[in-house]
Amino acid sequence: MNKLSPLLIFLLFSINSNAIHILHTENVSMFPVCVTPEAPGGLRATTISTSKISLVWIDNSTAEDGFTIERSSISGTTGFTSIGTVGSNVTAFTNFSLAVNKQYWYRVRAFCTSLFSPYSGVASSITLNLDVANVSRPEFKTGKVYQTINMASGAYFLNHTDLTVSAQPRPLVWQLFYNSRLAGYNHLMGFGWSHSYDYVLTNIGDSIWKVHYADGHETPFVPLADGSATPVFGGTFETLLKNVNKTYALTFKNQEVFLFDSTGKLTSITDRNGNMTTLSYSSVRLASVTAPGGRSLTFAYDASNRIIKVTDPLGRNVNYAYTSGNLTSYTDANTNTTKYTYSTLRQITRVTSAKGDTVIYNTYDAANKLISQSDAYLNATTFTYDLSPADTSTAFLPNGGTQKFIHDSMYRLLIEYNETGDSLVYTYDQDFNNRTITNEKGIRTIFTYDNRGNLILQNKPQGAVTGYTYNLKNDTTRITGALGNITTMNYDVNGNLLSVIDPLSNQKTFIYNLTGQLINTMDKLNQPASFTYNASGDLITTTTPAGTTTYAYDGSGNILTFTDPNGHITSYNYNNINQIVFVKDAASQNITYTYDKNNNLATSTDKKGSITNYTFDKKDRLVTIQDPTSATTVFRYDVQDNLTVITDPLGNVSTFSYDPKNKMNGSGNANGIKQFGYDAVGNLTSKTDETFYVTGYLYDSLSRLTTITDGVGNITKFTYDALNQKLTSEDPKNLITNYTYNANMLLTSVKDPTGSISVYTYDANGNRITEKDPAGHVTTYNFIPGDRISSIIDPIGNSSSFIYDAKGNMISKTDPNGTVALYTYDAINRLIKISYSTGDSNLYTYDGNNNLLTMSNATGLTSISYNKTNHPVVVTDAFGNRLNYTYNAGGLQSTVTYPGNRTVTYTYDGINALNQVTDWMGHITTYLYDNAGRIKTMTYPNGTRCNYVYDNAGRLKDINNKLAGNTIINRSVYTLDAGGYRVQEQRQEPLTTLLTPHINNYTYLNDNRLKKVDSITYNNDANGNRLSETGLNAALYTWTENNLLASVTRGTKAPFTFKYDPLGNRIQKRQGTNTKRYLLDYSMETFQILEEQDSSRNPKGTCIYGIGLIARIDSANNFSYYHFDGTGNTIALTDSSGLITNTYTYEPFGEMLNHNGNSDQPFLTGGRQGVTTEGNNIFYTGIGYYDAVTGRFISKSADWGLITNPQSLNRYLFAFNNPLSIIDKSVNFFRKYDNDNPRVFKKEIWFPKKINSAK
CATH class of the missing domain: 2.60.40.10 (Immunoglobulins)
Incomplete structure (x- = not known):
């Protein structure tokens, strides 16, 4: 002063x-x-x-x-x-x-x-002596190439883990480290090598204490009079103390204490709870490392005191061999041997894999720096080092790219230039902590640390600041988010976490035993869980209110058996390097794996015994996959190991190209090439399709997507808060949706562009417990321990309740009507039975690969068999109809054979898109695509065709059906608004559509069910199913126990009755003595109707599909070909000669306005998607029934919707009330019409591997 x-x-x-x-x-x-x-x-x-x-x-x-x-x-x-x-x-x-x-x-x-x-x-x-002390210090950020080359020092380094034994609190890990710049170091493993327990303290005349760490670096400490020591280098946060018994204690930030004896040998590692891993010696030789639970590693030596064998508790060995003091080979526990070759200066020059391939070739300069490295295919990377004007090193990559690194005198990375010259810039504080990072776009993030190296502030661009506080043991005690949200952590005296208090003051607590093992937790709703352990510290039970899960282990700590809370046991076997080789599930079904000499997966055998083979190249890159039918997919790579070619089993080729920074900038197939552009930090900025239409993307300084610009210039925008939560989304019409969140980052409200607000609340565990729609109607969810829904109460008070078994499988559901469904599962949790309180039941069986084999109910039994690649090959339905399927080598469906040996054949083009459908009479339908894979032309067997035209954003703007002589059947030309919705349609059609203006008044109940339209009233049961309607189309409806329409009665007419399979697909309709049965395509997700039959299985209408419905053949063998408008409605039928036989018009929600012709075929509104008419403008979509008059479904969707889109929470809604622009082909499937034509259509196979109706 x-x-x-x-x-x-x-x-x-x-x-x-x-x-x-x-x-x-x-x-x-x-x-x-x-x-x-x-x-x-x-x-x-x-x-x-x-x-x-x-x-x-x-x-x-x-x-x-x-x-x-x-x-x-x-x-x-x-x-x-x-x-x-x-x-x-x-x-x-x-x-x-x-x-x-x-x-x-x-x-x-x-x-x-x-x-x-x-x-x-x-x-x-x-x-500093950087070559010894700092070259490999992990806290130093240095430039690296391939993660094995230190561009600051020119060192080649590698490490491999040879044995791992599970132990608590720290596993026994035997790992070796090599550093070519430390080739003079020689201790137990030969020159240049150290191991995971190679910590040695050297006391230099009590003036310097030097600690050698496992990875090879050394840190000196200056002793003080009180027995403590000061680290010489900034950035060293360990403390070193000499005890009165002349031992030394090195304490790390995590409170682990490494104890050295007076000669400097590491004798124990003690964690913060006093658990001690001990090291024993025989003279200078490390004899064993023993974990607290008794598991150990033991060591054998040669005459030169070099480790030649390490043995784990199971007797598995890793062996090492030496020549002239150099480690020249190691043989893993699977007896696979890797070899090393050295220069005269003990630098590794070659690495030879267990397969015998030389995979690395190294060359060094006179200063012992690596100047060249070649891979197994002799692709060379070279390196230069220039100390003037700065420490600059350069890597010249095999693909011609260049990476440059500038370091300071401490070997810390200052600037990193990538292959395009963009730079990352780093600065450091006095303790060597990374103080700032400035990315390739010049955006800087600032980090602030305390004097123990703990991060206390992170300042991101746009003012996003996160703060951290710590206790004296470096445990995080408080996190303050960028919006001021505070999470608090409390610890016991040992540093075990006792509680976490979230920003809403909800608390989760933890209790430990004396060794620091977690034995009890109490979640934020005070729901308990407890844990027990064996003597080795392995977790053996987990108990929750639902039940107990049990684990058993081998001597190395691998899980041998897993017993779920229902008592079902899964067992595992391992090879000597802990790779799984055998899994037996609780149903005694086995999966096996084998591995090659480099320990890559070689084969996998599924539960049915089908074998898939894998091969890898010299660099352990996957090169082939051969499925159980010997169909082979081949992979190729460039010199930078980027995947460049995939050749499928049919010989079709997909190619991939990359920019200098190895970001994919192109992907191609037989149709053309897609191109991708990126900004300096790697964000996708442009996507150009095969037709050269460009979609652009912009990002803010935090790399958050802020705008999307489509091919016609329409812009969608997004904004975010400091926690990266989306605040607004603005569509191309400048309509804005707003989102708000609570302090726990859970969505609490959505305000749509009209100002309507939906509100959500949550319990302490984050389960959503209420949804309030814009009209104030509330749906309530209740949960039981385990965060499982126990009941749902809709806005009018109807309640559903659920019960679960100990594994979490739903075993009972009581719906608002009071119907009880009981669910039964097999040992591997597959649903095998549903029993209803009405007396009805569904039964299911499976094969070893979880494919559904049979399903049955009162209607009958359906059976399915599969090929080795799990595709269905034979389906026999409940009425005895048999379908046969075959597939090409690529797994795409080649044929489907209907009853009566009638076969439809499918072929595909070079991108595996369907290009031809041939029926059993030789009629051929063809598809042509544009370069982007969108349908351009569909040509029917009768010479008619449909042409599709798209705008620059890939949206359908023109659909044109023509007769063979170019006469237009129907044509629609669409004008789209900025949001992609159709605002105008110019039509040419065979029948004139006359829309009569009218106004209807709708009344709804609080759960969105329709109550009244003008004078027509509707009544529903408690489940929300329509029971009756009045008016001209007055009807009574009944429903099955699982909410499937059972019957419809109109006036004095005989009722229509319906039957379904156990998946809920309709398979029969009957009125009086008139029975219509449906043969379904069980290979497709949509379960399309392949054939309508009478009760004697005689065909009444047979359908042929390609991309949508192509044709229907009636009982007189007359062909009708379908022509659709841009919304998928049937506009016209043509016969085999190409003449128009029937024409149709509709109002926007699908109500048929006019029909000219005598066909009673069922595919009208939505016909392209297989939707069928049930009369009176009721349509069956495959999952539910839609009323085109009211524009609503007549029962609730099984899809509960997404809270981010409140409209989807209305379970009666059809096409978001926009049927001109959105397809609703099922109760829960929405998409834009202009995306209806898939970019690539494959006759892909879908079949339910697991019945989830109970979930």
């Missing part, structure tokens, strides 16, 4: 009888007075580089002129000379131009004129 000066104060005053009056004052400062200063304290010396040491101290004096700094290069007691002075109040000094790898001692004293304080304590540090 500044020294003090005496101060004289003169006063001029007068006195009278009552008071003393001050007339004038004046201060006079005298000359300064010196006193002997106090000694500085807290002197600390920190190494900055190979030639620089920084000093800091504490000013304890109240009077000094400055400080003198003295240095000794001899010892801490002699040889000190003055090297400089600094002024008053200055408490730092940097000593430059020092020798490399040399220790210096420092002391400081204050002075005031000729008076000097006592000396501070002595501080010492050593300038």
Whole structure:
């Protein structure tokens, strides 16, 4: 501090009888007075580089002129000379131009004129010797190529884990590390190698304590008088203490303590709970490493004290061989041997894999730096190092690209230039922590740390700041999010987490046993869980309110059996390197795996015994997959290991290209090439399809997508808050949807562009417990422990309830009508039976690969058999109809054979898109595609055709059906708004559509069910199924136990009745004695109707499909070909001669306005998608029934919708009330019409592997 000066104060005053009056004052400062200063304290010396040491101290004096700094290069007691002075109040000094790898001692004293304080304590540090001490220090950020080449030092380094034994709290991991710049190091594993327990402390005359770490780097500490030590290098946060028994304790930030004996050998590793891993020795030889639970690794040596064998508790061995002190081979526990070849300077020059392939070739320069590395195919990467003007190193890659790195004298990465010249820039604080990162776009993120190296602030662009606080054991105690949301953590004295309190003050708690193992938790709803362990520390039980899961282990800690809460057991076997080779499920079905010499997967055998083979190249890249039918897919790569070619089993080729930064910039097939562009930080900025239409993407400084611009210039925008939560989405019509969130980042409201707001609330565990629609109607969800839904109460008070078994399978559901469904599962949790309180039931069986084999109900039994690739090949339905399927080598359906040996054949083009459908009479339908894979032309067997035209955004804008002579059957030309919705249609059609303006008034109940339209009333049951309607089409409806329409009665007519298979697909309709049965295509997700039959299985209408419905053949063998408008409605039928036989028109929601012709075929509204008419403008979509008059479904959808789109929560809604632009081919399937024509249509096979109706 500044020294003090005496101060004289003169006063001029007068006195009278009552008071003393001050007339004038004046201060006079005298000359300064010196006193002997106090000694500085807290002197600390920190190494900055190979030639620089920084000093800091504490000013304890109240009077000094400055400080003198003295240095000794001899010892801490002699040889000190003055090297400089600094002024008053200055408490730092940097000593430059020092020798490399040399220790210096420092002391400081204050002075005031000729008076000097006592000396501070002595501080010492050593300038860096980077090749030994810093080259491999993990806390240093250095440029790396292929993760094995250090571009700061020119070192080649590698590591491999040879044995792992599960143990608590830390597994026993036997790992080797090699560094070519440390080739002189020779301890137990040969020159240049160290191992995971290779921690050694060396005491150099009690002036320096040097610790050698497992990865090869060394850190020196300067001992202090109290037995503690100061690390020489900044960025070292371990503490080192010499105990009174002359042992040494190295404590890491995580509170692990590494104890060294007086000779410097590591003897134990103790975690924060006192659990000790012990190391025992035989003389200098490490004999064993033993975990707290007793599992151990043991070691055998050759005569030169080099480790030649490591053995784990199961007796598995890893073996090592040496030549002239070099580790030349290691043989893993599977007896596969990797070999190393060295230069005369003990640098690895070749690595030979267990298959015998040389996979790495290294060349070094005279300075021992790696200058060339070639891979197994002799693709070479070369390296140069230039120390002027900065430490610059350059990698020249095999693809011609260049990477450049600039480091400081501490070998810290300052600038990294990628292959396109863009740079990442780094700065550091005095403790070597990464202070800032400036990305390739110039955007900077700032990091702030405490003096123990813990991150306390992260400042991202746009003001996004996250803060962290810690306790003295470096445990995070508080996280303050960018919006001020605070999460708090509490710990016990050992540092075990006791509680987490989220930003909404919900708390989860944890309890531990004496060894620090978690034994109990209580979640935020006070739901408990408990855990037990075996003597080795393996978790053996997990118990929740639902039940207990049990685990058993082998001696190495691999799980041998897993027993679920229902008592079902899955078992596992492993090879000697812990790869799974055998899995037996609870149904005693087996999966097996084998591996090649390089430990890559070679074969997998499924539960039915079908074998898939895999091969890998010299670089362990997957090159072939051969399925159980011997169909082979081949993969090829470029010199940078990017996948460039996939050749499928049919010989069709897909290609991929990459930019200099190895980002995919092109993908191609027989149709053309897609192109991709990226910004400097790798965000996708453009996508150009095969027809050269471009979609553009923009991002903010945090790389969050902010705009999408389609091929016609329409822009969609997004904004975000500081936590990256989407705040708004603005469509191309400038309509904005707003989103809000609670402090736990859960969506709490959505405001749509009309201002209507939907609100959501959650329980403490984050389960959504209420949904309130814009009209204020609330749906409530209740949960039981395990966060399973126990009941749902709709806005009018109807309730559904659910019960689960211990595994979480739903075993009972009671719907609002009071119907109870009981669900039964097999040992591997597959649904095998549903029993209803009505007495009805569904049964299911499966094969070993979980494919559905049979399903049955009161209607009958359906059976399915499969080929080796799990495609259905024979289906026999409930009425005895048999369907046969075949497939090409690519797994695409080649044929479907109907009853009566009638076969439809499918062929595909070079991109596996369907290009031809041929029926059993030789009639051929063909498809042509544009380069983007969209249907361009469909040509029917009768010469008619349909042409499709798309805009630059890939949306359908023109559909044109023509007769063979180019006469237009129907044509629609669409005008689209910015949102992609159709706002105008120019029609040419065989019948004129006359829309009569009318207004209807709709009344709804609180759960969105329709109550009334004008004078027509509708009644529903508690499940929401329509029971009746009045008016001209008055009807009564009944429903099955699982909410499938059972019957419809209109007036005095005989009712229509319906039957379904156990998947809920309709398979029969009957009115009186008139029975119509449906033969379904069980290979397709849509379960298309292949044939209508009478009760004697005689065909009444047979359908042929390609991309949608192509044709129907009636009972008189007359062909009708279907022509659709742009919404998938049937507009016309033509016969085999290409003549128009029937024409149709519709109002927008699908109600048929007019029909000219005599066909009673069922595919009208939505006919292209297989939707059938049921009369009176009711349509069956395959999953539900739609009323085109009201524009609503007559029962609730099984799809509960998405809270981000509140409209989807209305389970009666049809096509989001926009049927002109959105297809609703089922109760829960929405898509834009202009995306209806798939880019690539494959006759892909779908079949339910698991029945999820109970989920």
